[in-house]
Amino acid sequence: MSDTPFGTALSAISRRRVIQSSMLGAALLATTGLYGPAQAQGKLKVAAIYTVPVEQQWVSRIHKAANAAAERGDIEYVFSENVSNSDYERVMREYSEAGHDLIIGEVFGVEDAARQVARDYPETAYLMGSSFKPQDDTPNFSVFDNYIQDASYLTGIIAGAMSETKNIGMVGGFPIPEVNRLMNAFMAGVREMAPDAKFQVAFIGSWFDPPKAKETAFAQIDAGADVLYAERFGVSDAAKERDILAIGNVIDTQADYPDTVVASALWHFEPTLDAAIEKVKAGTFKAEDYGVYSFMKEGGSSLAPLGTFEGKVPPDAMKLVEEREAAIKAGEYTVEIDDSEPKSN
Structure with missing residues (x-):
């Protein structure tokens, strides 16, 4: 894109x-x-x-x-x-x-x-x-809203295992619930593999400003981050230029960054829209919260294929990812929805 x-x-x-x-x-x-x-x-x-x-x-x-x-x-x-x-x-x-x-x-x-x-x-x-x-x-x-905290949590597990410095940079648009819950779920996943991980959290105050996101990411890399959470466009570009790893959000950009983006949490809007279309056609559309249609067990989110990083993630991390993914889909494990603003530590 x-x-x-x-x-x-x-x-x-x-x-x-x-x-x-x-x-x-x-x-x-x-x-x-x-x-x-x-x-x-x-x-x-x-x-x-x-x-x-x-x-x-x-x-x-x-x-x-x-x-x-x-x-x-x-x-x-x-x-x-x-x-x-x-x-x-x-x-x-x-x-x-x-x-x-x-x-x-x-x-x-x-x-x-x-x-x-x-x-x-x-x-x-x-x-x-x-x-x-x-x-x-x-x-x-x-x-x-894109409640893809399930997939974000799984990418966090991978990030925690892949980071050598256990210093993670995170660049978001605005600290609103839709962004916060994904960042918090990602951080929870990181802590599964790196309980003492350090997080650098920043918001750029824009939904689409790749240069500003890139500049913010460079500052986090200079402060020791070796994995970046790319909630905004521009972050993966910084990671690529500095030869570190990035975690994607909402879409799969690994084809554009084959040596940089190790994993991504994908959002699938199809279940949400299809449910609305069906209800409008049936004359049953009413005020509802469609957020549940973004949950992994509803098909609204997934972990992108690892692609070029297949076999490069530590086995213990992938074992946990597979176990938790199966449990989430079966309704046996629930990723916490935390809409509070994430902070650096």
């Missing part, structure tokens, strides 16, 4: 074109009688609103799942990327006015405005990434 965002002007033009096309589609559906309750007879109209480029890790997984649903004929899918928080409400309203059945996205910075839109369009279903829970005053507004 590319780290380069599309230009703001181009994105704005593309967004206008998508919205205009969507409004025309809604009008056609209305005249043919397919719009509304009869949606179960045809494809759902799904729109997505992203505040970052679709290349960004987290959003790329939502985009991938939506494209898969479109390719198999379940939905018609359009999207807008690089939408600023100040513009988010307007775009939500435009998609809602255009007659989309389901609108997905991430509203971490615009929670109140997004819920007001949902109240204004009660016939539209909204499935939004959020740090908050479903609320009674927005029965058509469901939330999700």
Whole structure:
């Protein structure tokens, strides 16, 4: 995946074109009688609103799942990327006015405005990434988050075994629950193999700033880290340049960093989106927390194949990884969900 965002002007033009096309589609559906309750007879109209480029890790997984649903004929899918928080409400309203059945996205910075839109369009279903829970005053507004703490914990076990200095660098975007729980689970995994490990934790204050993430990672390497937790793009580049290891998050980037990324925790948004599509078609969509669909036992997360590092991780660590992975999938082992902000020690 590319780290380069599309230009703001181009994105704005593309967004206008998508919205205009969507409004025309809604009008056609209305005249043919397919719009509304009869949606179960045809494809759902799904729109997505992203505040970052679709290349960004987290959003790329939502985009991938939506494209898969479109390719198999379940939905018609359009999207807008690089939408600023100040513009988010307007775009939500435009998609809602255009007659989309389901609108997905991430509203971490615009929670109140997004819920007001949902109240204004009660016939539209909204499935939004959020740090908050479903609320009674927005029965058509469901939330999700990437609860991939199971896979993050397993990558921590591997990191703890692979580190020689037992000094781990961690670079995140913002200290919000969605990020915190993954970092804390990773740290718990590291401590399985290195109880006295040292952690350097930093947040760059951005969801997509590879140069800043890279600079922060360099500082951690200079302070002794020999394994980096790459919650943001840019961290693995620093690890590659300094010839140390990195742990991936949400997507598998080992093909781009074959000698650097030893393991990754993958998020699969397909179970989340598929559940929402099914409920919208059945007319049973309501305010719910879809976070559970990201759990490993639900197929929402996994440990990426080790690829070039197959056979290079200490056997005792891999034995523990295999045992815990099986127990997690069987519901016999639970990785703690800790949303508190992780700290350096």
